[in-house]
Amino acid sequence: MTAAELFRRGLRDHRRALAAWCLGVAGYVALVAAIFPSIHGSPEFERLAENYPEVLKSFFGIGEGGGLATGVGFVDIELFSLMLPLLVLVLAVGSGARAFAGEEDAGRLELVLAYPVRRRYTVLAKGLAVAVEVLAVSLAAGLALVLFDPIVGLDLPGARLAAALGTLAGLGILFGWLALAVGAALGSRALAIGVPAALGAGGYLVNGLHGLAGWLDPFRVLSPFWLVGSSPLQTGVRGWGFLVVLLLAALVLGAGSLLVERRDLRTP
Amino acid sequence: MAGGPPIETASLSKTYDKTVDALVDLDLRVDAGEVFGYLGPNGAGKSTTIRLLLGLIRPTGGTATSFGVDTWRRPVEAHRRVGYLPGDLRLSDKLTGEEQLESLARLRGGVDDRLRSELCERLGVVLDRPIRQLSKGNRQKLGIVQAFMHRPDLVVLDEPTTGLDPLLQNEVRTLIRETARDGRSVFLSSHSLDEVQHVADRVGIIRSGRLTDVDSVERLRERSLRHVTITFGEPVDAAAFAGVDGVRVVNADHAVLRLTAPEPAMDALVKAAAAHRVVDFVSQPADLEEIFLELYREPDDGR
Numbered sequence: 001m002t003a004a005e006l007f008r009r010g011l012r013d014h015r016r017a018l019a020a021w022c023l024g025v026a027g028y029v030a031l032v033a034a035i036f037p038s039i040h041g042s043p044e045f046e047r048l049a050e051n052y053p054e055v056l057k058s059f060f061g062i063g064e065g066g067g068l069a070t071g072v073g074f075v076d077i078e079l080f081s082l083m084l085p086l087l088v089l090v091l092a093v094g095s096g097a098r099a100f101a102g103e104e105d106a107g108r109l110e111l112v113l114a115y116p117v118r119r120r121y122t123v124l125a126k127g128l129a130v131a132v133e134v135l136a137v138s139l140a141a142g143l144a145l146v147l148f149d150p151i152v153g154l155d156l157p158g159a160r161l162a163a164a165l166g167t168l169a170g171l172g173i174l175f176g177w178l179a180l181a182v183g184a185a186l187g188s189r190a191l192a193i194g195v196p197a198a199l200g201a202g203g204y205l206v207n208g209l210h211g212l213a214g215w216l217d218p219f220r221v222l223s224p225f226w227l228v229g230s231s232p233l234q235t236g237v238r239g240w241g242f243l244v245v246l247l248l249a250a251l252v253l254g255a256g257s258l259l260v261e262r263r264d265l266r267t268p
Numbered sequence: 269m270a271g272g273p274p275i276e277t278a279s280l281s282k283t284y285d286k287t288v289d290a291l292v293d294l295d296l297r298v299d300a301g302e303v304f305g306y307l308g309p310n311g312a313g314k315s316t317t318i319r320l321l322l323g324l325i326r327p328t329g330g331t332a333t334s335f336g337v338d339t340w341r342r343p344v345e346a347h348r349r350v351g352y353l354p355g356d357l358r359l360s361d362k363l364t365g366e367e368q369l370e371s372l373a374r375l376r377g378g379v380d381d382r383l384r385s386e387l388c389e390r391l392g393v394v395l396d397r398p399i400r401q402l403s404k405g406n407r408q409k410l411g412i413v414q415a416f417m418h419r420p421d422l423v424v425l426d427e428p429t430t431g432l433d434p435l436l437q438n439e440v441r442t443l444i445r446e447t448a449r450d451g452r453s454v455f456l457s458s459h460s461l462d463e464v465q466h467v468a469d470r471v472g473i474i475r476s477g478r479l480t481d482v483d484s485v486e487r488l489r490e491r492s493l494r495h496v497t498i499t500f501g502e503p504v505d506a507a508a509f510a511g512v513d514g515v516r517v518v519n520a521d522h523a524v525l526r527l528t529a530p531e532p533a534m535d536a537l538v539k540a541a542a543a544h545r546v547v548d549f550v551s552q553p554a555d556l557e558e559i560f561l562e563l564y565r566e567p568d569d570g571r
Contacts, residue, residue, distance in 0.1 A: 005374040013362060107358035114322045115375045116347040264325035267356070
């Protein structure tokens with residue numbers, strides 16, 4: 001299968017940036033973890049958090065369980081509620097948009113697609129490369145947590161942490177493949193970034209606000225963030241929701257790989 | 269070996285946005301062992317035709333087949349036997365020339381290393397430097413190598429010699445002739461008659477999306493006009509020259525006569541001029557744009 005070469009190339013072309021991403025995310029996680037001991041010992045922080053406006057508490061999942069003073073609550077609130085999904089999604093969407101629409105914009109697909117490789121396999125191979133990048137960054141975040149846990153005393157449950165990292169990667173793959181598929185289907189790098197960014201922001205808002213704004217509540221199932229569960233360490237991940245996210249990701253990538261064969265390749 | 273000629277199109281058309289006719293009802297056939305030159309000014313539809321032949325864009329009418337395989341419906345099958353050099357070649361800037369060719373060879377499912385290195389040697393390809401550091405000509409050489417390296421039965425080259433120095437242009441022409449001698453075919457686009465006339469067997473001329481003429485190179489040259497400027501020792505009667513078949517007097521200014529003449533008229537023209545004292549005689553081939561105009565004026569004069 002010659003499309004394997006495209007997978008290889010996708011990773012190779014991006015290997016330095018990916019290494020930097022992994023180091024950066026791991027560094028950020030380590031920095032946040034290092035703050036924990038000073039918060040752990042002071043009840044003032046807990047009271048401070050209790051006095052946050054409801055909107056903020058809702059967004060960051062404060063009060064879902066242990067709160068800031070416990071390791072699981074701290075990591076949920078400080079990392080899994082916003083920063084880690086945000087970082088992984090930025091990487092995933094950038095990588096997905098670049099993989100097809102970006103290459104097409106640069107005129108580099110003109111040659112590749114004149115080789116004996118089906119366009120759909122080109123998209124799937126690039127999708128695999130995006131997934132590997134997302135997994136690598138999620139793993140880097142997890143590794144940093146596992147390494148720092150004994151030092152700062154987060155006391156994170158292993159199984160839940162693994163599940164949390166799994167959902168993090170799942171979200172990244174969903175939005176990364178969405179960017180790849182939109183780029184493949186429409187040939188526009190702007191839309192390949194814009195569509196997942198808009199849907200990501202919308203999904204995040206719905207998940208953060210559905211508890212406060214009653215009319216939003218029925219729409220919460222449309223948010224991938226709600227589907228996987230937003231306090232994964234405190235309340236666990238939503239297993240069926242995670243499967244739905246993975247299924248959606250596969251459907252989106254499949255649709256993109258079929259639609260790309262129906263349109264004209266663009267010239268820069 | 270699947271049947272069918274290397275290239276065959278039937279009423280092949282491409283209309284962009286339902287209004288822009290980039291290519292209209294192209295009927296074209298290129299046979300095995302033939303070098304076909306595809307000539308036209310910029311924006312005439314050369315690249316559109318080529319991208320249809322490669323299945324990169326979808327025809328809005330008609331079909332394009334390569335060895336009997338529809339290039340849009342079964343691109344992978346068609347691509348196996350074709351080598352392609354895009355008109356606007358973009359390579360992976362971060363890779364070295366060697367890595368780029370290796371990668372493309374793997375994308376083909378493996379090619380003959382010997383042929384590849386032989387081609388690199390002939391063209392003097394720079395292999396060990398990142399592509400972003402290479403000049404336009406050196407990139408173009410990589411593009412030419414990848415188009416030929418799997419010994420394809422059909423090579424499609426979109427303006428192949430842009431950016432190459434004359435010596436290399438010559439080498440590429442030799443490569444094209446060798447390919448045809450093997451019984452393989454080359455489809456070559458250009459905006460300059462000069463570039464294809466020494467290498468092509470037949471030439472097609474496209475203008476505003478329409479193939480206006482297909483002819484052998486010899487016939488086309490016969491039909492194409494020369495600009496002739498004759499400077500005489502004394503004023504002459506221009507009417508005497510206007511009588512020669514096919515000759516038109518553009519301008520007669522005392523002793524300087526400007527004419528246009530087809531190649532077959534040159535002999536009579538020279539002999540007519542020899543009746544007077546000639547100071548200078550300059551004959552230049554008309555550029556392609558003028559040949560187009562001439563072909564438009566006399567779509568088929570039966571000569």
